[in-house]
Amino acid sequence: MPQLEVPGGDAGGETIHYQRAGSGAKVIVLVHGFGADARSWTMNQPALAAAATVYALDLPGHGASPARDIGGLDRMAGIVAEAIAALTPEPVHLVGHSMGGAISLRVAELTPAAVRALTLIAPAGVGSGRNIGFMPAYMAMEDEPSAEHALRMLFNHPALINRQTIEGVLASRREPHIYAAWQAMRLVGGEVWARPAAARAALAALSIPVQILWGERDAVLPPEGLDMLPPNVRLHRIPDAGHAAHMEAAKTVNRLILEFDALA
Numbered sequence: 001m002p003q004l005e006v007p008g009g010d011a012g013g014e015t016i017h018y019q020r021a022g023s024g025a026k027v028i029v030l031v032h033g034f035g036a037d038a039r040s041w042t043m044n045q046p047a048l049a050a051a052a053t054v055y056a057l058d059l060p061g062h063g064a065s066p067a068r069d070i071g072g073l074d075r076m077a078g079i080v081a082e083a084i085a086a087l088t089p090e091p092v093h094l095v096g097h098s099m100g101g102a103i104s105l106r107v108a109e110l111t112p113a114a115v116r117a118l119t120l121i122a123p124a125g126v127g128s129g130r131n132i133g134f135m136p137a138y139m140a141m142e143d144e145p146s147a148e149h150a151l152r153m154l155f156n157h158p159a160l161i162n163r164q165t166i167e168g169v170l171a172s173r174r175e176p177h178i179y180a181a182w183q184a185m186r187l188v189g190g191e192v193w194a195r196p197a198a199a200r201a202a203l204a205a206l207s208i209p210v211q212i213l214w215g216e217r218d219a220v221l222p223p224e225g226l227d228m229l230p231p232n233v234r235l236h237r238i239p240d241a242g243h244a245a246h247m248e249a250a251k252t253v254n255r256l257i258l259e260f261d262a263l264a
Contacts (some may be wrong), residue, residue, distance in 0.1 A: 006081060006082035008075075016063035021048075022049025024205040026093065028048055029094050031094065031103055034186075036062065051258055061178060064183055095118075095119040098191065099185060099189060104120060104123075118206055123199075125199045127221060127228075140203075141170060155244055160247065191228035211234040214235070240257075
């Protein structure tokens with residue numbers, strides 16, 4: 001898996017691992033959510049790579065990326081912005097899911113020249129719906145029943161939860177550096193949820209195209225309070241999809257991203 005070094009400011013640098021697909025002139029960068037990694041885009045990256053160069057990042061402490069210091073929301077956004085700058089000199093279409101959506105919005109806010117379009121999939125801290133039991137359940141996974149319980153919150157269709165998925169998340173949970181990163185990301189989540197008005201104001205201030213995709217059956221971040229979104233944001237509700245809409249409704253999500261990318 002390729003990797004790159006980013007400076008990271010005063011707190012020190014980070015090594016970011018990533019997956020690359022495609023070779024188009026346009027660039028799309030995918031940012032996963034809490035407890036996930038670049039592999040969560042397996043059903044999206046190949047389809048998007050038909051029209052663009054697509055990078056899926058492992059955030060610090062997730063997947064193959066070690067972590068020096070998770071820090072807060074601004075540090076995570078800064079790390080992603082530095083990774084983008086190292087990967088391409090051109091502005092990118094930034095796609096973020098859940099916590100990765102909150103981070104991606106902050107990247108667009110802090111480094112607007114680096115982002116030409118923004119797609120947020122069930123972004124944390126934007127709507128008012130929140131299942132406060134999800135993160136504790138995910139952190140508490142220790143065997144197949146507890147993992148299945150946590151994963152059922154992510155998907156509307158239980159058939160997507162198979163033994164391979166369960167074994168994969170449990171393997172990650174048992175890695176000390178990954179579990180430590182999850183603990184740190186819970187603190188980032190607290191910061192995200194403390195600034196919903198600021199997040200909506202940041203969306204309203206963006207001059208780039210912005211769309212939000214939300215599964216109507218999302219049990220982690222139920223699609224509530226979306227009437228508060230600013231008018232410059234294009235909202236797509238995805239029927240019969242849960243929190244991981246990019247997996248449950250991959251064809252729909254891929255089509256919406258590519259159609260949006262063609263306009264940016």
